[in-house]
Amino acid sequence: MTQGETKSILGVAVRDVTRLRKVAVVVARHGFGEILLRMPFAAQILGRDVAKQGKEAQGTPAERFTQLLGALGPTYIKLGQVLSMRADLLPADYIQALSTLQDQAPVIPYSDVEKVIEQGLGRPVAEIFSELEEEPLATASIGQIHMATTKEGRRVVVKVQRPGIGDVMRGDLDLLYLAARGLEVSIDELKLIQPAKIVGEFEKNLLRELNFSAELANLVRARQLLDPARPVTVPEPIPELSCRTVLTMSHFEGRPIRDLEPGSDEAAHAIEEVLHAMCKGVFVDGFFHGDPHAGNILVDDEGTICFLDMGLVGTLSPEQRDDLVTLVLGTILDDASTVARVLLKMGTPTQRVDIGDLKREIIRVRSQYVMVQSVGEIDTEGFIEEFANAVRKFRVKLAIEYSLLVKAAGTVEGLVRALHPDVDALEITKPYVERIFSERWSPQQMVQQALGGGVGVASLLRTMPTHVDQILHDFETGNVQVKPITPKLDKLPDTVYQSATRVAVALFAASMTISAAVSIPAGYESYMDWARIFFFFLFTALAIGGWTVTWWWHWLGRARTFRLAPLLNFFRRR
Known part of the structure; x- marks a missing residue:
């Protein structure tokens, strides 16, 4: 282990508790103290006055939540940026507010x-670069970018990770997970959203972003x-001058496309190439830039487009790309049944979905946003918002790949409106959709699918007699039983057992309390009196233990389960 990894459990716990109190104060100051008090042990740890600190907070809840994440630091800003992609979970006003979060440090x-650089690459800077400029090109929460010149005279860009940012973010992730589990226990509605699972996905992606080797692999691909x-x-990475905390890549001499004059030939060319690149990435490669904003x-002067910051990328499997094409075709052909079926396949319903209501919602959204006279009349932003509202209404949780795609599509749509709103996006998209469609229905693909299906059917027919014999035998021997499904009655044994x-436990605590009262000696003159004193303390300790368990169970659970994993994560050794 390195020196930073040998911290004691007590040291980590003390640090996290201190950080927890600081976070709680900031949360309360932005008007969310009441939510804090609904979490287990919050009142005991933070005090009940914490809810009074946010009485003067200004702005809507969405604005205050965004300000809160910005005030808490880099980890929470990153979380806000991730949440801004989850239109299937949060209302439109939250998505819009969170989209304004800036990564400043x-x-x-x-x-x-x-x-x-020296610790990561194992050599002094003077042996690696002939020049490393002191003035940074850009600064963010995770890293900082500097211009440099290699020993061979090549101009490169060096991305350096902020010292200690890993420990800070891991500590914040512990608190986030603990808070998410506490909210799930305290607020029934949040069980559908599953904030702990969202934090788990965020943690996986954030820790991957802290490893610059992952971004190097994205650049190579x-x-x-x-x-x-x-x-x-895209920039060319230089593996021999890169590691987990340092990423060196070629320098591209150009300017951000936001500096182009809207409506100019340069802007039109840039937007068309961006659309071609994104369509190819989504429909053909299944690998696309996850944050294609103007910066x-x-x-460059020759019209070459360069995508920077490949730390956040999206991937789509061939099956997911086929689903996207089917969704597009179903929308164009006004086939609500196909669109509904694909939508349910693309996500995970968290409750029963009324297919009829879903189809009517699809028809309404299509008639309002797709059936227009020209491409310029298509309200992409409104369509995405209505799509997200429908997903939330029917409690369908989209896969993270689609959430990232929706976010990237909205970002590109903003670029199009700002620089070249008259571009024929459908004409650019058409060849890529046709390519997937032709590959799907090509003779070779159809023969391959037919052979695969035929082999599966033949295997099923060959093994079916054995399976039928096994099922009949299980029925005869009583190994297969038919039971009615009664969800409410199925919970009755557990409820009776808990009650x-x-x-x-309450009766035990009461009996111990009575025994302790009876055992109080009248004096201290005989051995019997000292024995009664001993039993008095014993019964008192057992009574306190019994009442503590009863109080804990009633206050913490209220018939809900509470996992120990967050507490173990809270005190885990790094």
């Missing part, structure tokens, strides 16, 4: 930058998928 001192016929590129796309256990 103080500049890393140059001496610290040198230390990170993106370069392999580049279309030589189109003027689109992450550069264009009986609580009553038993």
Whole structure:
């Protein structure tokens, strides 16, 4: 273990508890103290006055929530940016507010930058670069970017991770998970959203983002998928000058596309190439840029487009790409049944879905946003918002890949409206959809699917007699039993067991209390009196234990389960 990994459990716990109190104060200051008090042990740890601190908080809940995440620091800002992609979970006003979060952080001192490079690459900076500029090109919460020149004279960009950011974010992730589990226990409605699972996905992606080797792998894959016929590129990574905390890549001389004049030929060319690149990534490669905002796309004087910051990318399997094409075709052909079936396949329903109501909602949204006279009349933003509302209404949880795709599509749509609103997006998308459609129905593909299906049917027919014999034998021997499904009655044994256990513990505590009272000695003159004193303390301790268990069970659970995993994560050793 390294020195940073040998911290004691007590040290980690003390640090996290201190951080917890600071976070709680900031949460209360933004008007969310009442929610804090609904969590287990919040009143005992934080005090009941915590809810009074946010009485003067200004703004809507969505605005205050966004301000809260910004005030809590880089981990929470990243969480807000991830949540801004989950239109299937949050209302539109929250999505809009969270989209304004900016990844800002103080500049890393140059001496610290040198230390990170030397520790990561194992050599002094002077042996790696002939020049490393002290003034950073950009600064963010996770890292900082500097221009440099290699020993061979090549101009490169060096991305350096902020010192200590890993420990800070891991500590915040512990608190986030603990808070998410506490909210699930305290608020019934949040069980459908499953905030702990969201935090788990966020933790996995954030820890991956902290490993610059993952971004290097994304750059390598993106370069392999580049279309030589189109003027689109990504920086070339330099593996020998990169590690988990340092990423070195080629420098692209260009300017952000937001600096282009709207409506100009340059802007039209840039937008068309961005759309081609995104369509190819989504429909053909299944690998696309997850955050294609104006600052992450550069264009040079020759019209070449360069996508930066490949730390966040989306991936789609061939089956998911087929579903997207089917969804597009179903929408164009006004086939509500197909659209409904694909939507349910793309997500996970958390409750029973009325297919009839879903079809009527699809027809309404299509007639309002798709049946227009021209492409310019299509309200993409409104369509995405209505789509997200329908997903939330029917409690369908989209896969994270689709959530990222919806976010990326909305970002690109904003670029189109700002720089070249007259672009024929459908004409650009059409060849890629046709390519997938032709591949799906190609003779070779159909023969392959037919052979695969035929082999499966033949295997099923060959083994069916054995399975039938086994089922009949199980019925005869009583190994197969038919039981009615009664959800409410099925919970009755557990409810009776919990109630009986609580009553038993309460009766035990009451009996110990009475025994302690009876055991109080009248004096201290004989051995019998000292024996009664001993039993008095014994019964008192057992009574306190019994009442504590009864109180804990009633206050914490209220017939809900509470997992120990968050507490173990809270005190885990790093």
